[in-house]
Amino acid sequence: MHIKPFKEFKKDKIGVAGLMLILLLITTAILAPVIAPHDPWDYSAPAFQPPSWEHPLGTNDIGYDIYSELVWSLRTSILFGIAVAAIACTIGLVLGVSAALIGGMYDMVVMRIADALLAIPTIMILILIAAYFKPSTTVLIIALSLVLWQTTARGVRAQTLSLKTKLYVKAAKNAGAPTSYIMYRHVMPELFPLYAMGFVTKARIAVFMEAGLSFLGIFDPTTKSLGIMMSYAMRYLYLDVWFNWLLPPVIALSLLIISLGFISYAIEEIFDPRLRRNNATPI
C-alpha cells in the first residue's frame, strides 16, 4: 500500500502537537542569543534573587541569570540530540545497507559488533569514557553516536535484504539499472521510515543521556546544560528555590522528550500498518 507520509502526519493530532512543540523549542534554542536577557556565563545580579522583571527566573548561587541559562541549556540539549541522531543514523544506514549489499564476512563482522553493542549497557561505557577522558561536547557526541547506531543498522540491513528480493527491484536490475539507481530510486525511499523513526528515537535518547550525564557531573562543566542546572539546583533545595531553579529545566527537558515521543509515536503509526487505526487515504 502506498503511503503519503506527510499527508498522513498532518492528520495525526499527537504528531502535529509534538511537531509544534519541538519547533517551538528549536526556535527558542536558535534564538537563544536574542531571547536570553543576560550572558549566562557572567555575573549579572546578586545570588539567589527571586524572579523579577529583570530576572524572570531569578539568579543562581553565583548570580547568573537562570532564565538565560535555561535558554542556552536548551540549545545544548537540542544540538546534542540532533547531532547524535544524525551521526548515529547515518552510521547505521551506511553499515546496514552495505552489510546487506556486500554480505559475506563483512556482513558478519558488522552485525556481530552491533550485537555486542546491544548487549553492553551504553550508559556504563559513556560514564567510563567521560570519567577517564574528561571529554568535550564534540567527543561525547561522537562517542554516543558510536554506541547508538546498531538498532538502525539492524533494521536497515533487514529491510534492504528484503528489498533485494522484491520483484520490482529485480525488474529494474534486469532492465539494466546500476546499483546507484536502485539505491536512490528503490532502496532509499523504502528506508526513510526506518531512518525517521531511528532519528527521533535516538534524539530522544541523546537528549536524556546528555541531561543524565551532566547531572552526574560527567560533562564539560563550562557548558550550559539542563542536567547541570538541575544538579546545582538540587544542592540549594533547602533555600526553597525549586520552583524557579529546579522546575524550569525539568519542565524543559520533559517537554523536549515528550515532543520527540509524540513524533515517534506518530511516525510509527503511519508506517506500521498494524498500528493504523483508520485506513490511509490513497494518494
Add this chain to the structure above:
Amino acid sequence: MPLQFKNLNVQYRVSGSPDDCATALDNISIKINEGECVSVVGESGSGKSTLALASMKLLAPSAVMTGQVLVGGTDISGLSDSEMETIRWNEIAIVFQNYGDVLNPVHRIIDQIAEPLIKNGESRSSALDRSRSMLDYLKIKEGRDVLYPHQISAGERQRVLMAMALITDPGILVLDEPVASVDAITKSYLAKVINEQVDAGKAVLLITHDLSFVPLCSCRCEVLYFGSILESLPSHELLDAPRHPYTRALVRSFPMMERAKDLAGVRGVPPSMFSRSSGRCSCIFQPRCTQSIGVCSQKQPCATPRGRDGTGGVGGRDAAGGMDGTDRDGYVVCHRGGIATMISVKDISKSYNDLRVLSDVSLTLDEGEILALVGETGSGKTTLAYTIAGTIKPDGGEILFRGRRVSDIDRKELAKTVGIVYQSPRDSISHRFTVFEAIAEPLHIHDEFDDESGGRIESALREVQLPDDEYFLQKYPHELSGGELQRVAIARALILAPDLLIADESTSFLDPSVQAKVLRLLLDLQNERGISMLFVTHDIGVARKVSDRIAVLHGGKIVENAPAHRVIASPEHPYTKQLIGVAKGGG
C-alpha cells in the same frame, strides 16, 4: 510440355506517361517441367494472376511485358494474335478465377465446354459426349450439363471452368485460384484431378492463396510478393518449415486444422506498386520484415540456397535471375539468408549450490518467432529464460545473441534489447511509482528520458489499450486492477522497443477473461512489432494458443522441441504426453 518464364517483367502503364508504371512482376524466372506442378502463393495483388495471364499472353493492352514466356520451347512473347490462337487451349489452357462473369450467361454449360472441340473440327455429337464424360469425371451431377451458368452453384461453376480447360487435353495447364470457391470435399477431389493430370505428363501452374492446397498437389511452391519471388521451396515444407519471414507470416495468417495458435496477418501495409517502378534499391519486403538490418534498405537481396543459417546472400546469385526454381531445396531471397536465428543456446547448465537446475540445454529462437517454454514449477524454465536474458550467468555452455556471446555484451546494452513482463504485476511495479513513473523507469535507467518521453509514454499506453490522460498517468498501482497493471507492465517492457520479449508466466495471475485479453494484446504487439517472444508458462493449453514452437522442460532438460501443433498432435516424450493428458482433463 514444359512451361518456362525467363526474367519476366510486367508493368502496367497507368496514365500514358512512361514514368507512371506500376510493376506487377519483376524478373520472374520459373520453370515447370512435364509432369510437374508448381504452385504460386502470395497475398492479393502480389501479381499471381498477372503471371497466369502472361502465360497465355492475355495481358491487358496497358501491360508492358519483357522477358520470355516459353511454352514448350516457343517464346510466345513475340507471337501474333493469330499464332497465339493455335496455341491457346490446344497447348496451354487456363482455368480462370471463378468470378460470376467468366462463363457466357446465354449458353448452356455443355455447349461452352464443347466449343473448342467443335472449333477444332470435331463433330458436335462426339464433342458433346466428350464434354459430358468430362463433367462426369469432375463429379458434376447428371442433368446439370444443360443448365445455364447462373443456374449452378459456384463450386460447380468452378469445375465447369476446369472441364473447359481439360477438354482439349493441353500440355500445359494454368490454374488461377481453382479452389477459392469450393468446399473441402470438392477441394480434395480437385487435388486428385490435378494430380492425375500431372501424372499424365502435364505441366501445371497452380495459383492459389489456399496454402493447405499447395502440398496436396504441387511439388514446388513459389512465394510471390508484389512481383518478386521471395522464396522457392518444396511444397511439403511450406507449412512447417518456411525460411523467408514473409512465407512464415503468410503461413501464420492461414487457418490450419491442426494449428491452434491465433491467426495473425502479415504486419504492416503492402507496398505501393508505384514505389518500385524505377530501379529499387532495397529489399521489397523490408518495411514489413521482422528481421531487417541496415543492408536490407540499401540494396536488393540475392537468392541464396535454402537451408538453416544461410550465408546471408554472400556469393548468392543475382536476384533470382540465375535461379529458376529447379534447385531441389529451393532458394530464398533475403539478405540474411532467410529467417535468422536470434538466440542460440548451446549446452548451458546451471546449478544453485548442489541443486542442478539446467543441464546441457540447447535451444534456438528465431527472429520474429514465439517460443513457449513449458514445464512444471521448478523445471528450470524461469532460470533458462533469465539466462537467455543475460541476468543469470550459466555455469557452463554459451549463449549467442545475434551471433555475439551474451557474456561479451554489455549488460545495459543487452537489457535494452530484452523486455520482460513478470508474473505478478503487483510485485513487479514499485508501489511508490505512478503509472507514468513506472513506464518511464526504463527510459530513466537508459538515460533516454527527455522532453519527448511524455508522448512516448502516452503512445505506449494507447498501444496496450489503456487511457493516456493525466488522471490515469498519475494513478498508483493499488488503484489499478490486475489486468490494467499487467498492461502497464507490458507498456514498460516495450517502451525501449526491445527485440525480444520475455513473458514469464505473465498471464497466470489473471482471471480467464483478463488473461484472454492480455494474451491477445501480447500477440498483437508481437505481430505488429515483429519481435521475438519467449513465453514461459506452465500451462500447455496457453502455450498452444500463442506459440509457433513449444519447448518442454523437464528436470532441467529439454525433452521436446518442435512446432506447437506437432507437439500437441503427436508428442514424443512421455512427460509431454502426460502434460497434454492432464491439460485435457485426463489422468
